[in-house]
Amino acid sequence: MVSPDLGVRVGTIVADGKAEIGVQQIGELLPIKGIDYIGPLPNELQTVIIYGMGRSANAKEWPAAEALVKFLTAPQVAPILKKIGLDPA
Numbered sequence: 156m157v158s159p160d161l162g163v164r165v166g167t168i169v170a171d172g173k174a175e176i177g178v179q180q181i182g183e184l185l186p187i188k189g190i191d192y193i194g195p196l197p198n199e200l201q202t203v204i205i206y207g208m209g210r211s212a213n214a215k216e217w218p219a220a221e222a223l224v225k226f227l228t229a230p231q232v233a234p235i236l237k238k239i240g241l242d243p244a
Contacts, residue, residue, distance in 0.1 A: 166190050180204070182240030205244075 157174050159165055165177035166187030177184070184192050195201065208227075210220040226232060233243040 180240065185240050206241075 157168055159168055164183050164187060165174075165179040166184045168174045169177040170187055170189030177190075178196065181192070181195060184190065208220075208224055210217065214220060227236075228243075236243045
């Protein structure tokens, strides 16, 4: 078993031939040239990471922050998020 150094993507180890298979977040594997993404782990082995957004109580650009949240959670953005390896809720 090979563990990457800090900052090294698992996919680069596979692409370099130092490992035959790698397990990492989908979004970290998709952009790596020289590997084939074969699919997610079974659900019982998954660890779901939920991303949240927050803003400072004294933020000066509240409307912009709210617009960003609305944009990222809009149904038409879901295909873009899936393309980069995220699973919109």
